[in-house]
Amino acid sequence: MKFIEGGVTAAKGFTASGVHAGIRKSRTKRDLGLIYSEKKAAAAALYTTNLVKGAPLTVTKEHIADGFAQAIIVNSGNANTCNANGIEIAEQTALLVAKELKIAKEDVVVASTGVIGQQMTIEPFEEGIPSLVETLSKDGSALAAEAMMTTDTVKKEVAVSFTVGGKEVKLGGIAKGSGMIHPNMATMLVFLTTDCAVAPKMLQKALSTDVQSSFNMVSVDGDTSTNDMVVILANGLAGNAPIEEENEDFAAFMKALNTVTVTLCKALAADGEGATKFLECKVSGAKTLADAKKAAKAVICSSLVKAAMFGSDANWGRVLCAVGYSGADVDVSKIGVTFVSKKGAIEVCKNGAGVDFSEEKAKEILLESEITIDVTFGDGSASATAWGSDLTYDYVKINGDYRT
């Protein structure tokens, strides 16, 4: 497996585009993106568990109930959530895309991100969709990625090439997400494409399994969004024998999928709203995977741990505190904590109690922009990793007045 260029258009038969359609006021920011597969593709998706759901999710669920889709339309600037006319707008959007692409409207996935509870009109879509279709290209991945950015500061794209049944297969994706990110099924917008031939059932199985150790292990602020979804399209143009069971090919596909999703997870966490640091918490030696996950997530979600990391403060007591309330079954008297970065590693807690350590060395390590918090339980052999970011003045600033 190797990393390649191209993001969501790396796989055969996929093109993309992004334009400014006028949903956002700023004329310099693209706000409408399209991803298209020249061949109808197997489709699988996961959605937010929030009871308050964006209208696009309802429409998308109906559209890919048959396991197939051919296009994804996504807008930023308005979440199309808690609007009286939300379903109508989402359906009209799908219809406009379908007409322009000459495909069935049931093969269009619709996604929106932005402010909740703002009225929407169809005009920007009527204006933008024809030019989106016109400009579809193999170079469009970055434009589509840009079109769905909200408070994101960087585009998130990745792609890999690997082999399935002797055929070269490609899988890539784009993601958007910066705030309102908390692990609970799919928690952001992520669109993945592959030319691998995979039966819809196996594609859903692969995605549902993968998110447990990828997107469900990311948290920026503990808020599970109303609009999040992860969608994958597999058009089969790589020519491999279709994956229809859990065989060697499925394993190769899962491995590539996890490489792509974990890369996107790290990019999402690193671009957390206002973040100055990317945080990773690795918990090992747990009794069960569930214990390891609970603890890793609790550490990544703790406001106090996040603020301490912002201040490069080796306040390991907060890490222990978070592990303690995480719900993980753990023998506190065996817990160890080590902070790791490019500058080295420093053990700060052993057997549940502090060890003497150099505050200067700890500071040097924690001043780096990528920090791993290594927590050992000594209770078993299960491990898990979660990703997040520090809590900063800028997070407060960004969210103190997001709407204006």
Place this chain on the structure above:
Amino acid sequence: MKFIEGGVTAAKGFTASGVHAGIRKSRTKRDLGLIYSEKKAAAAALYTTNLVKGAPLTVTKEHIADGFAQAIIVNSGNANTCNANGIEIAEQTALLVAKELKIAKEDVVVASTGVIGQQMTIEPFEEGIPSLVETLSKDGSALAAEAMMTTDTVKKEVAVSFTVGGKEVKLGGIAKGSGMIHPNMATMLVFLTTDCAVAPKMLQKALSTDVQSSFNMVSVDGDTSTNDMVVILANGLAGNAPIEEENEDFAAFMKALNTVTVTLCKALAADGEGATKFLECKVSGAKTLADAKKAAKAVICSSLVKAAMFGSDANWGRVLCAVGYSGADVDVSKIGVTFVSKKGAIEVCKNGAGVDFSEEKAKEILLESEITIDVTFGDGSASATAWGSDLTYDYVKINGDYRT
């Protein structure tokens, strides 16, 4: 029932004191406090549910297992948690207090708050306890309250006077807490005293019931501390017929208890680390009390709601989002949201969708320092209230470098 002065020493037979003993470096800050009942008192307590627990909790649990206690010793500056010698220090502290007061060491409650995982020595206690005992007085409530402050900016004291069985009874308390506050049993240090005669079993029942709608409904930052406890002492000096069952007297006692605890809750929330605003979320019309509580807590805990309130931004979509992921069983299409402050009330969401409202009026209302977020479900008749604070630059600043 009426509010009176005196805090934790308002009730007959209780005295208190506070000194600087040298646990904290700053000589201007008291760090050791004592509360004493001239008569052995019925005692009840609740403790943090964090698996990582301060040594004082272990010692206190043992000491009040028989339902009685006579003194409470509390220090700030060190949580006495995750220390190799923690239990030893806590036991020695109880012994020093017992010797000086000439009471049994099993009648001493021990509590600590401060940084986790720092070594402790007994010397400051040896030095401070004699002068604590010497200076015990009816005016000591504020000094004891001050001695347990960490990042708190104000002392938290309250007392009420009421009638039980024809006798005047007093109940008061002090609280400390500013950060690492999240509803999960008792989440802070709170010491309550009353001269009401209450059997230990009924005292525990009253406290356990009360915290469900008081301390368990406060959150500052989602982090459940390792050292929190609520302790109540009832010495019976009011001379009422002892409360030994759920009768009218018990109801009067519960009402007074709830008045005191809710007042302390609001004081804790208003003094949340870095807070500029006190937030209250009232959920009404829910199917069950559990649904109302889940929703109210989720709104109060949401970083995005907290940051929006800091920015006086009427971003009600975030309120709906939090309700949606709270786990409450709710019909989203019936939810209403109104923001309330001294400047008036403004409805911003009705039937799960936005209503036209004046942004200027909303801003005027939200610029106030006490905000109520009124959420109606229209599903039933259960209601609940939760308290918290906004998320500010100063929260990040305070917690970016707490140890130094």
